[in-house]
Amino acid sequence: MSHAAAAQPRNPKADAQALFEQGRAAVEARDCARAIPLFRKSQETYPARGTLFNLAQCEAELGQIASATQHYKELLPQLEPSDPRLPVTQERLAELEPRLPKLVLELAQGTPVPAELHLDQAPLPQGSVGSELPVNPGDHVLIARWADGRETETRVSLGEGTRKSVRLEPPSVAAAPPDPSQAPAPRPDAPPPPASSARRTLAFVIGGVGVAALGGSLITGGLAMGAKGDLEEECPDPSRCSEEGMAIRLRGRNLTTASTIVGAIGLAGLGAGLVLFLTTPEQRTSVALTPAILPGGGGALLHSRF
Structure with a gap:
């Protein structure tokens, strides 16, 4: 393309005509929703009575009563008495006015x-x-x-x-925040502020984990007892045990070990949760968590005094 051709200015009338023709094609396809923006762009590019008339027609068809009324009123003084669009515009205005919100x-x-x-x-x-x-x-x-x-x-x-x-009506003016410099100084003998509820929440969470672990320990312990019963049935004589009995014995040992470990975790979690709960500033207690040897494994004992 030559520089002379590239430098040619755009023709607004031709651009508007192209947009108008696209809008008319959409109208003929009964698609006013697509035609309206094309007619509006065409009218902005190069105003024309035909474009304005078609725009108002489409807006009225889609129930855009205020927009259609505005454009019909804008078109009305531009039409000559002999223009066939004049009676149509007057009729549509008379029809739309009572429906106007x-x-x-x-x-x-x-x-x-x-x-x-x-x-x-x-x-x-x-x-x-x-x-x-x-x-x-x-x-x-x-x-x-x-x-x-x-x-x-x-x-x-x-x-x-x-x-x-x-x-x-504007919203009410919000009250000004208090001036920190005017706040009274705390008394030396004033009691300390209460502990944050986050500490108690953490105590309940950890304690809940401990309780859940203890429940898991009881379940695995029950499974271990069941495995023991299966082993006695499969191998009445421990010195003569089948391969299936050996597998049952191994499963029972694993369940017993898991029960002991999960139980110890549960006791520790429950104890830690109690410590967190009882040592909040609101509670006047003395607590101590000491290790202990328990049946089936290790654990902890919690001593408290109110």
Whole structure:
């Protein structure tokens, strides 16, 4: 491509025509949802009465009553008396007007006018307060922002032909935080603050793990006892034991060892949980955890005095 061709300016009218033709193709395919943005872009690129008429037609078909009414009213003074689109536009306006939802913005007593107003992210002039705003049926979000930074967000839903009022009032000013320098100094004899609940939570967690481990120890111990019964049935004479009996004996030993280890862990966890719980500042106790030799393995004993 030559530099001269590349330097040629874009033709807004041709671009708008191409967009318009794409929109018309979508209309013929009964797809107004796709046609509307094409017509809007075409109208922004190069305004034309035909584009505006087709845009309003599609908006009315999809129930966008406020948008269609606005564009029909914008088109109306541009049409000549002989234009066949004039009676259609007048008829559609007469049909849409009674169906038009209206939103009224009111100020609470003594409330200043907001510095900024946005309806569905589109800015509104301050003169919108107190007047009826035509809106499309459906859900809307109104944001009001005052000069001091306070802001409110209001959600409102309107059906066809309805009229709703929204009262604008800024939120209350939050109380200023206390000045730390004005806080009274603590007395020397003041009792220490209570211990954090996190310590007790940790105590319950560790204790719970200990209880669960003790439960596991009882289960594995029961399995070991069952293995012992199976061994006596399989090998009445220990000196003459089959291979299956030897496997049962090995399984029983492993279960016994596991029961002892899990039981020791459970005792230690339960003891540690009790120590954490009883040594919180609220508890006036003396505790001691000492090792002990228990049947079937090692463990710990907890001594406490209240």
